[in-house]
Structures are given as structure tokens and as C-alpha cells.
Amino acid sequence: METSATPPRRTSPLVSRTGEVLSRPVTFQFALDPTAEQRGLFARCAGARRFAVNHHLARVKANLDTRAIERAETGEPVTPSLSWSKFSFINEFNAWKNGKLDDSPEADDGARGLSWRHEIPGDVFESASVDAAQALANWSDSKKGKRRGASVGFPRFAAKGKVVPSFRLRNRSGLGETQAVRFSDATHLRLPVVGAVKVLGPTRQVRRMLEAGRLHIYSATLTERGGRWLVSLTGVAAQFHPARRSTRDRHPAGVGVDRGITSLAVCADTEGTLLAAFEGVRELRNAEARLTCAQKALARTTPGSKGRTKAKSRLNRRHRKVALTRRHLVHQVSSWLVTHCTSLVLEDLNVAGMVKNRSLATSVHDAAMGELSRQIAYKAKWYGVEVTYADRFFASSKTCSGCGEVKSVLSLGTRIYVCASCDLSIDRDLNAAINLARWTPVLRATSST
Ligand SMILES: [Zn+2]
Known part of the structure; x- marks a missing residue:
């Protein structure tokens, strides 16, 4: 894929x-x-990766702790800080495993260096060093406010069975x-x-x-x-x-994509034509229901028992099933969109999560929309499709696509949008998709006045 x-x-x-x-x-x-x-070799390589990551994290943590103690005692740390660059991590680990450093491991017969280093491709250690350096950089950037998104803690040690x-x-x-x-x-x-x-x-x-x-x-x-x-x-x-990027046979006007309540996505154009409605929500919800069952079954088992191991592997399989089902369905939608349209308008996901009812739009559905947005972002570049995100204050569901009237309340169970001003009666998701298709930054500026 x-x-x-x-x-x-x-x-x-x-x-x-x-x-x-x-x-x-x-x-x-x-x-x-x-x-x-x-x-067997794969498992040893994965183990070697954990080993190398933990080696660097432990080194950095010890250095930070020492410096913190020194700072508390004398005000100025004496121990120099370590370099966290990818290159210095790679070089340090190579020297350490080859027995060139003072703290390199030493066997009983006096042989220096990591005894099993030749069984593992050197690349495994190098990429582990790079990953450890990156994880530390993320933590440090997050602490300094240089990184967007949720704050990142000190990288966790890679424990077997946990990663x-x-x-x-x-x-x-x-x-x-x-x-x-x-x-x-x-x-x-x-x-x-x-x-x-x-x-x-x-x-x-x-x-x-x-x-x-x-x-x-x-x-x-x-x-x-x-x-x-x-x-x-x-x-x-x-x-x-x-030829594959040609827009000749695609829909020429902007297409609005709304996350429907019963369908994964509803697509409509500015003329109000329904272009496509993608099913699949039920499939995702069923998969999630089976996942919940497996979670409950796991909770009932005794720690350390055979039943627990079984229940755990069943839970893992179902997690995977949900993720694969979602990815498969969403690939179908995103591929259709980028090969049939020239420009797309999507809703802002932050606001979409707040506005729509949790019980109707389940977490699975939310995740599917996040994945759809991610896939569209990269596939749009492949096919030369323009993507815009509607303003977070744009009420795509509450606005009438017939006359532009905005309802103050729209109950979440309402499947059909009925306008009090122009008597328009339209499917709720289609109405929202049409509004998104027509959305322009200018439109919002005029409608808010
Ligand atoms: Zn109306």
C-alpha cells in the first residue's frame, strides 16, 4: 500500500x-x-534498538541529575552537559560498544566491548541513536516552547513488552x-x-x-x-x-466534504448536487463495539493467567482490525476525492469535534476524519488538488443552503434540515456539504456583518 x-x-x-x-x-x-x-534475528534487533535507546536516555538522565544536584549545592554545575546531537550519540555508542571508552562493558576474560555487537547490523544501533536524540530534542523543544502541539515529556525508557x-x-x-x-x-x-x-x-x-x-x-x-x-x-x-495529474475529467468547481452522521463523508458542489456519500460508519462502529467487548473481557481476567495472555492478544487483534478497517475505508474516500475533484473544502476538525454530539459521532468516527484529513493533505499534492479548511466559526450545519439563514439551534438528532424562512427541506449532511463547497473567506466576512 x-x-x-x-x-x-x-x-x-x-x-x-x-x-x-x-x-x-x-x-x-x-x-x-x-x-x-x-x-529470532528480528526480535534480537528490536531488543538491540531498545538497549541502545535506553543507553542514551540513561546517560542523559544521569548527567541532568548530577548537574541538578551540583546546581542546588554550589549554584554552578561542574560536570559539563552532554551533547545530544545525533552524530555525537552515534559516535559515543560506537566507541562504547567497541570497548574504546572507559565505561565500556568488559567481559570476565578481559575482552572489552559489547559481546553481542557483531550479531546485530550496525544500522540498528545507529538508527536507535538517531531516534533517541530526536526524542530528546522534541522534549527540549517542547520545554522551551519551540514545539507546537501537546507538550512532550522526557522520553520514556523502552521497556520490553511496553514498546x-x-x-x-x-x-x-x-x-x-x-x-x-x-x-x-x-x-x-x-x-x-x-x-x-x-x-x-x-x-x-x-x-x-x-x-x-x-x-x-x-x-x-x-x-x-x-x-x-x-x-x-x-x-x-x-x-x-x-496525464494522471490532469484535471480535465474532474469536477471543475469547489467540492465541500462534510463528515456525515451515518456516512463517513458526504461530498457536494456549489450547485447543491450530491456528488458522493461514503458509507462505512456502521462498519467502524461495529469494530469498535467488538473492541470494547475485548477490553471488558481482559479486565475480568486474572493477572499472569493464561486467559489474560489470550484476552490481551485478542484485544491487540481487534485494535489492529479497527485501525486497518478505518485506513482502508478512508483511503477509498481520499482517493476518490483527489481523482474526481480539483478543489476541496473541509471543515476545521477542532471545531467539528466540539460541535457534534459525542454519542452520534463516536471516537472512531473522529479518528476517521483525522485520518481522512491527513490522507487528503498528501494525496492532494500528488494530484495537484487545492484544499481549503473552512473557518472554525463557520456554521456549516446550521446554515440554510437555500437562503443563507442561520439557525441558532439544530438538534443533533435532526436528520433533515428544514428551513423556516424558505421552506427548504434537505438532508442535514448534504446541506452542510453544500455550505462547505460555497465557503470562501470573503463569504464569512460578509455573513458575520
Ligand atoms: Zn432557507
Whole structure:
């Protein structure tokens, strides 16, 4: 499945051997079917990652604590502060594991260094060092008020069983060289050190892109979820062919997208035409109901019992089911929108969460809208679609799409919008979608006066 990724930090875009400019960040995810031996190696790599992350966190925490004590005692810390940069973390860990530092581990026979370091690809340690440095940077930026969003605490130690087992391997090969991460055939992915791993699911699209020089893979992240190992291949791809980006056969006017109450999304244009209504809310709600059952069943079990282990794995499976169902449904909606429209108007999600009834629009539904917004944001760039977010004070549900009259109250159970001024009777979600389609910053300025 092709999804978006965080853009790589690079100033000039890559150009492949076929002359393609690779500037579109992408991620492809596949389920893996590793051998028992590979499973063992994956688990050891995930353990090594936790080990390296904890090594850095413990070092930084000890340093901070020492300095805090010194500051309290003498007013000025004597111990120098540690560098938290990614490079210094990588260098420190390499020296430490190779036995070059004073505090490096030492075996009984006098051999210095981490005894099991050669069993693990060096990349696992390096990417763990990078991740630890990033987590600390997030915490420090958050403390200084340099980071948006919810405040970030000191990174948590990666405890076994508490964090998702995961590690990352980089594709160090440049363009045109034999790639360290590559498909050896239709069903096998070659990874550095690990070798060929069996891949489940269709790989044709990604293989063709690689062959045509339209994709370059930066790294492979392996993650165990619900007992299954997945690989995410992150890289950059060429922009779509102009024919795919052409807006010729798409809806020319702005399209409003409203989160419906019984449907996932309702789309309408400025003329008041219903373009599409996507079902799927019931499916999501059923999945959530089964999830709740599994949570209750887990709560009834005895800690440490066999039943608890079983209940836990069932709960994990159901969590995954909800997430996958949501992602699948929302991909259908977002793909339809970016291939059928030229410009989209969405509601501001912060206000949408406040206005709509919690019991009607469940948390699952909220999460689906968040995911839809995320997917639209990256797919819109691929297809050249313009996306606008309606002002948070815009009452898309309460406004009459016929005459512009704004109701002061609209009960949440009301399925049909009936206007008292112009006698318009219209489906509530369609009415909201039409209003969103017509929304412009100017419109709001005039309607508020
Ligand atoms: Zn009206």
C-alpha cells in the first residue's frame, strides 16, 4: 500500500539514472513471512534498538541529575552537559560498544566491548541513536516552547513488552548502484545482513517503480504488530505522469466534504448536487463495539493467567482490525476525492469535534476524519488538488443552503434540515456539504456583518 511519509531532509531533489526527479515522499508497507531464524534475528534487533535507546536516555538522565544536584549545592554545575546531537550519540555508542571508552562493558576474560555487537547490523544501533536524540530534542523543544502541539515529556525508557518491537535498516546504496534494500523476486525482499525475506501481498507496483528509476528507497523499518512483522519502505518517488495529474475529467468547481452522521463523508458542489456519500460508519462502529467487548473481557481476567495472555492478544487483534478497517475505508474516500475533484473544502476538525454530539459521532468516527484529513493533505499534492479548511466559526450545519439563514439551534438528532424562512427541506449532511463547497473567506466576512 502506498502512503505518504515525512519528507526527507535534503536540499536538492534526487535525480535517478533515467532522469526522473525524485521529490515525492512515499512509504510502501508490506506484511512479511519470515523464517523462524529470521524471526529470532528480528526480535534480537528490536531488543538491540531498545538497549541502545535506553543507553542514551540513561546517560542523559544521569548527567541532568548530577548537574541538578551540583546546581542546588554550589549554584554552578561542574560536570559539563552532554551533547545530544545525533552524530555525537552515534559516535559515543560506537566507541562504547567497541570497548574504546572507559565505561565500556568488559567481559570476565578481559575482552572489552559489547559481546553481542557483531550479531546485530550496525544500522540498528545507529538508527536507535538517531531516534533517541530526536526524542530528546522534541522534549527540549517542547520545554522551551519551540514545539507546537501537546507538550512532550522526557522520553520514556523502552521497556520490553511496553514498546512496539521495531528497528530500522538504511539503504546506504546510492542511485545506480546495486541497492542494499531491493526485491530479489516478486515475493522476496532483500535486506542488509538479514538476507531475503518473504513478502506477502502484491509487490508489482513498487518493483516496477524501482526498475524504471522512479523510486529510491532510503530505509526499511521492520515492526511487529499483533504477532506479525511488517516492513515499511520509505523513500522518494517521481511525480505522477502529467496525464494522471490532469484535471480535465474532474469536477471543475469547489467540492465541500462534510463528515456525515451515518456516512463517513458526504461530498457536494456549489450547485447543491450530491456528488458522493461514503458509507462505512456502521462498519467502524461495529469494530469498535467488538473492541470494547475485548477490553471488558481482559479486565475480568486474572493477572499472569493464561486467559489474560489470550484476552490481551485478542484485544491487540481487534485494535489492529479497527485501525486497518478505518485506513482502508478512508483511503477509498481520499482517493476518490483527489481523482474526481480539483478543489476541496473541509471543515476545521477542532471545531467539528466540539460541535457534534459525542454519542452520534463516536471516537472512531473522529479518528476517521483525522485520518481522512491527513490522507487528503498528501494525496492532494500528488494530484495537484487545492484544499481549503473552512473557518472554525463557520456554521456549516446550521446554515440554510437555500437562503443563507442561520439557525441558532439544530438538534443533533435532526436528520433533515428544514428551513423556516424558505421552506427548504434537505438532508442535514448534504446541506452542510453544500455550505462547505460555497465557503470562501470573503463569504464569512460578509455573513458575520
Ligand atoms: Zn432557507
